[in-house]
Amino acid sequence: MKGFKPSAPILLLLPAFVVLAAVVLVPLLLSLYSSFTPFRLTRPETFFVLIGFRNYISILSNPDFWWAFGRTVLLLTIALNLEMLLGLGLAMLVEKATRGQRILRTLMMFPMMFSPILVGFQFKFMFNDNIGLVNNALQSLGITQDAIPWLIESHLAFTAITIAEVWSSTSIFAILILAGLLAMPKEPIEAARVDGCTPWQTFRYVTWPFVMPFAYIAMTIRSLDVARAYDIVKIMTDGGPAGRTELLWTLVGRTAYSDARMGLANAMAYFSILLSIAFTVYFYNKLAAARAQIGAEW
Amino acid sequence: MDENASARLIRRTLTVGHRVGLFLAMLVICLPGIWIVLSSLRPTVEIMAKPPVWIPQQLSFDAYVAMFSGIGKGGIPVLDYFRNSLIISVTSTVIAVAIGMAGGYAFARYRFRGKSGMFLGLMLTRTVPGIAMSLPLFFVCARLGIIDTHFGMILAYVALNIPFTIWLIDGFFRQVPKDLAEAAQIDGCTRWQAFWQVEFPLARPGIASAAIFAFLTCWNEFALASQLTRSVNSKTLPVGLLDYTAEFTIDWRGMCALAVVMIIPALTLTYIVQKHLVGGLTSGAVKG
Numbered sequence: 001m002k003g004f005k006p007s008a009p010i011l012l013l014l015p016a017f018v019v020l021a022a023v024v025l026v027p028l029l030l031s032l033y034s035s036f037t038p039f040r041l042t043r044p045e046t047f048f049v050l051i052g053f054r055n056y057i058s059i060l061s062n063p064d065f066w067w068a069f070g071r072t073v074l075l076l077t078i079a080l081n082l083e084m085l086l087g088l089g090l091a092m093l094v095e096k097a098t099r100g101q102r103i104l105r106t107l108m109m110f111p112m113m114f115s116p117i118l119v120g121f122q123f124k125f126m127f128n129d130n131i132g133l134v135n136n137a138l139q140s141l142g143i144t145q146d147a148i149p150w151l152i153e154s155h156l157a158f159t160a161i162t163i164a165e166v167w168s169s170t171s172i173f174a175i176l177i178l179a180g181l182l183a184m185p186k187e188p189i190e191a192a193r194v195d196g197c198t199p200w201q202t203f204r205y206v207t208w209p210f211v212m213p214f215a216y217i218a219m220t221i222r223s224l225d226v227a228r229a230y231d232i233v234k235i236m237t238d239g240g241p242a243g244r245t246e247l248l249w250t251l252v253g254r255t256a257y258s259d260a261r262m263g264l265a266n267a268m269a270y271f272s273i274l275l276s277i278a279f280t281v282y283f284y285n286k287l288a289a290a291r292a293q294i295g296a297e298w
Numbered sequence: 299m300d301e302n303a304s305a306r307l308i309r310r311t312l313t314v315g316h317r318v319g320l321f322l323a324m325l326v327i328c329l330p331g332i333w334i335v336l337s338s339l340r341p342t343v344e345i346m347a348k349p350p351v352w353i354p355q356q357l358s359f360d361a362y363v364a365m366f367s368g369i370g371k372g373g374i375p376v377l378d379y380f381r382n383s384l385i386i387s388v389t390s391t392v393i394a395v396a397i398g399m400a401g402g403y404a405f406a407r408y409r410f411r412g413k414s415g416m417f418l419g420l421m422l423t424r425t426v427p428g429i430a431m432s433l434p435l436f437f438v439c440a441r442l443g444i445i446d447t448h449f450g451m452i453l454a455y456v457a458l459n460i461p462f463t464i465w466l467i468d469g470f471f472r473q474v475p476k477d478l479a480e481a482a483q484i485d486g487c488t489r490w491q492a493f494w495q496v497e498f499p500l501a502r503p504g505i506a507s508a509a510i511f512a513f514l515t516c517w518n519e520f521a522l523a524s525q526l527t528r529s530v531n532s533k534t535l536p537v538g539l540l541d542y543t544a545e546f547t548i549d550w551r552g553m554c555a556l557a558v559v560m561i562i563p564a565l566t567l568t569y570i571v572q573k574h575l576v577g578g579l580t581s582g583a584v585k586g
Contacts, residue, residue: 008404009405009408010404012401012403012404013400013401013404015396015397015400015401016397016400016401016420019453019460020420020423020461022453022457023435023453024426024457025423026438027431027438028431030434030437030438031433031437034434034437090323093320097316104320104324106569107324107327108324108327110328110331111327113561113564113565114331114518114561115519115520115536115560115564116518117518117520118536118539118557118561121553121557122330122333122334123330125333125334125548125550126333130348131345131346131348133329136349139349140349140352167327167330220421223425224424224462225424225425226425226427227427227428230428231520231521249427249430250429252433253429262437266433266434269427269429269430269433272427272430273425273426273427273430276425277422279425280421281418281422284418284421
């Protein structure tokens with residue numbers, strides 16, 4: 001190997017690759033393998049029995065799995081869109097404020113500091129049908145007499161989870177979109193106003209294209225850890241009532257650790273990984289496109 | 299009413315509307331946190347009271363005292379959890395930032411084949427959901443006998459943080475003009491010296507933010523920790539929260555107190571980091 005000299009960037013990236021290979025890649029390959037076995041934690045010898053695609057066939061023909069899959073996609077769609085809209089609104093409110101920018105920005109980031117599991121407990125506490133803040137407030141204001149079973153009725157539970165999820169992640173969008181608004185040059189807006197654009201037109205054709213890449217950065221970052229919802233759901237309802245709020249991730253966790261059916265769970269886990277990768281690649285491409293679009297103007 | 303007066307009226311309405319909207323938004327954002335702090339300071343009777351008690355009659359630090367007085371006195375081993383959390387988070391942050399600096403520098407300063415593909419590939423390793431990751435990792439760790447140890451957790455968290463740390467640090471190195479390091483090299487520095495004397499000091503605030511961000515990720519992580527830890531040997535604070543839940547009841551007051559203990563370090567660190575964080579996330583990604 002005399003004269004072989006790896007280039008500097010490869011050498012610099014090597015530690016990162018080694019760690020990621022050891023902690024992410026190898027276990028993933030292992031789990032790929034075990035998704036083709038009937039592996040149960042309680043019976044180690046099953047690790048070496050190959051059963052082909054039977055795990056995949058059994059999850060694909062399992063309606064519970066498809067419900068969980070659909071619910072996960074639904075939750076992500078609703079939550080991401082709401083977070084985007086609310087984040088945009090919040091960022092514009094804060095940008096317009098003439099005083100107290102610094103304190104407002106800090107307050108805006110408040111939910112980002114909460115661990116997802118903490119968000120789960122906090123909203124479980126607030127949505128508690130008996131002693132929760134939400135029901136107490138509704139009853140004290142005389143809006144309703146009965147205790148609303150927030151976490152017990154299936155649609156309400158889904159709503160409560162969505163609220164918790166949106167509360168915890170809107171600030172990521174808000175803070176990045178605010179950064180976009182602040183970085184934006186002011187001349188185009190003035191030019192648009194002089195040319196007689198309505199406020200809506202100014203927003204739609206001048207502000208929005210500038211802010212879009214920042215929104216996609218937020219989307220990309222969010223899609224990197226969409227699975228945060230696992231912690232929240234795990235704590236708030238643990239998939240209940242009767243599996244009505246079961247997401248892909250809680251289903252994987254339950255199959256693996258409560259039922260100890262690792263092989264089956266790994267097959268499901270692969271679906272959730274593919275889902276996450278699809279989200280990330282989609283937004284990453286959008287980001288690249290949006291960047292190229294304003295690249296010429298900057 | 300003449301035109302001036304009506305224009306003034308519209309403007310005033312808009313200002314008032316803006317204030318009200320801002321106030322409501324901030325209220326929604328802060329209310330859950332305030333409620334937790336409040337609940338940790340009032341007796342359980344008041345939390346459970348029906349009809350609700352809105353204004354606390356008496357405030358006390360009983361929940362905190364009970365929590366820190368250890369097992370057997372109504373507390374949980376919070377100090378152990380706190381120590382575990384601190385050791386695991388700090389160690390993995392330091393390692394992740396060191397590796398991230400090398401990687402981020404490579405992405406910011408060199409051109410090489412497959413660069414953007416590699417970058418995306420790195421990001422994709424981060425998308426693997428914690429719970430999906432925990433199954434094989436649990437299996438590997440159990441085989442290697444590093445389950446319920448600090449080492450296993452640190453290793454997992456380093457891997458968890460590397461992609462994001464590289465993204466952030468890459469952004470900060472891009473903000474440092476290339477010419478500065480080149481000038482230093484012309485003046486006789488080696489590349490290594492130029493890095494430490496010129497580029498590192500300039501990127502330092504950004505790298506500090508990346509470190510804080512990595513720390514917070516470890517500090518708050520639950521999905522992996524809940525499977526890879528078993529006992530006071532390595533349980534972290536987020537897993538410790540579960541100690542306050544019994545099968546059918548939850549000690550809300552104790553839990554709120556622990557939540558406050560968890561949130562205070564996070565709050566302080568995020569406040570320090572906020573400005574640099576946004577700069578780092580956007581600079582690399584927008585200016586390409």
